[in-house]
Every structure is written in structure tokens, then in C-alpha cells.
Amino acid sequence: MIELKDASKAYPNGVHALNHIDLRIDPGEFVYVIGPTGSGKSTLIKLLNGEEVADSGTVTVNGINVGALKHRKVPKYRRNIGCIFQDYRLLPRLTVYENIAFALEVTGTPSKQIRQRVREVLELVDLKDKERAYPDELSGGQQQRVT
Ligand SMILES: Nc1ncnc2c1ncn2[C@@H]1O[C@H](COP(=O)(O)OP(=O)(O)OP(=O)(O)O)[C@@H](O)[C@H]1O
Ligand SMILES: [Mg+2]
Structure with a gap:
């Protein structure tokens, strides 16, 4: 509550x-x-x-x-709060894939599950082709979707 x-x-x-x-x-x-x-x-x-x-x-x-x-x-x-920030706050030295995986890593999710979830959400937000890109290579809307 x-x-x-x-x-x-x-x-x-x-x-x-x-x-x-x-x-x-x-x-x-x-x-x-x-x-x-x-x-x-x-x-x-x-x-x-x-x-x-x-x-x-x-x-x-x-x-x-x-x-x-x-x-x-x-x-x-x-760790119990999921927050999508208005100003993105992606980690600049991590790729799209690594940024998404990061939140799961710090909360102790097993790596097999991480790979599966990251693939799922990349597909959901239509960014599969950007998984190796860095945040500064993305548009504002794409960064927002990664967040
Ligand atoms: N760090 C800050 N220092 C001083 N004033 C701030 C700060 N952050 C926000 N404000 C002011 O507080 C008020 C509320 O800001 P807030 O960011 O909560 O609005 P918001 O509803 O999220 O707006 P938006 O829809 O533009 O994101 C605004 O007048 C803003 O200028
Ligand atoms: Mg706001």
C-alpha cells in the first residue's frame, strides 16, 4: 500500500x-x-x-x-520499485541489452532467466535490432523504450 x-x-x-x-x-x-x-x-x-x-x-x-x-x-x-525515469537514466557505457539486464542482475535473477526476459522485452518494445547499441546511438523515443 x-x-x-x-x-x-x-x-x-x-x-x-x-x-x-x-x-x-x-x-x-x-x-x-x-x-x-x-x-x-x-x-x-x-x-x-x-x-x-x-x-x-x-x-x-x-x-x-x-x-x-x-x-x-x-x-x-x-530494489522493490520499478521506475521509468523521465530523463531515461540509462548507463552510458552499457549496451541496450546490458542496461536492461542490469536491473535483473542487481536483484539476483538467475542468468538464464535474465537472457529470456531481456529478449522478451526487447521484442515487446521493438528494439531487437538495437540490443548491441549504446544509449547515445539511440533516439529519445528509443531510449525511453529501453528505460
Ligand atoms: N530540483 C528542483 N529544484 C527546484 N525546483 C524544482 C526541482 N524539481 C522540480 N522543481 C519545480 O517543482 C515543480 C514541480 O515539478 P515536477 O518535476 O514535479 O513536475 P511534473 O508534474 O513532473 O512536470 P512534467 O510534466 O513537466 O514532468 C515545478 O514548478 C518545477 O519547476
Ligand atoms: Mg515530470
């Missing part, structure tokens, strides 16, 4: 990205957050993955108080 209680976040430049947000998402719910550019969607995601911390209020994910997580515990916490 994901729950925000009266969560607010302002950036150091004074922009109030989120103001007193109350939100509850139950297990199995599929939720879209839509809104104009600059309305705080990415900030909301950053509160969920611990990239930013709310100034006030609480953010709870599967019983974990994300804002109170110790720095060293954040990487392990993030």
Missing part, C-alpha cells in the same frame, strides 16, 4: 511542488497521475522512491516510512 498523509514538498528555490497531499493506493490498484507540466507528478514519484524527502507529512510504502529511511537503506528499498 502507498499512503501519503498531508505531505508537502518545497524545493530550495521556494517552489512549492506538493501542498498537503493525501493519497492512498491499495495493493493491486492501477493508478494514473495526470496533470499539467510542473504540477508535481515527478516530485510525487521522488517522494515514493526516496529521491526527495517531504518537508512535512508522511510517505508510507508497504509499511515503510520512506522519509525516515536511513541513507544506507535506500538502495535496498529501491
